[in-house]
Amino acid sequence: MKFFKYFEFAYIAFAIFFIIEAIRTWADSEGRAYLYLFFSALAVFMFFFKRRFRNKIEQKNKR
Numbered sequence: 001m002k003f004f005k006y007f008e009f010a011y012i013a014f015a016i017f018f019i020i021e022a023i024r025t026w027a028d029s030e031g032r033a034y035l036y037l038f039f040s041a042l043a044v045f046m047f048f049f050k051r052r053f054r055n056k057i058e059q060k061n062k063r
């Protein structure tokens with residue numbers, strides 16, 4: 001289960017990467033920047049979704 005705990009933080013790393021890319025490309029192409037912001041929001045959502053799902057499984061395994 002520790003592997004999944006570390007893998008959750010990969011989503012946060014991807015979110016940070018996409019935010020940096022959005023800021024970097026904002027002047028060149030706003031459409032692409034919005035796409036990067038969408039992907040960063042999706043990555044943050046996946047982080048919390050995976051974390052909640054993992055916690056539910058851990059609670060189930062404890063019983």
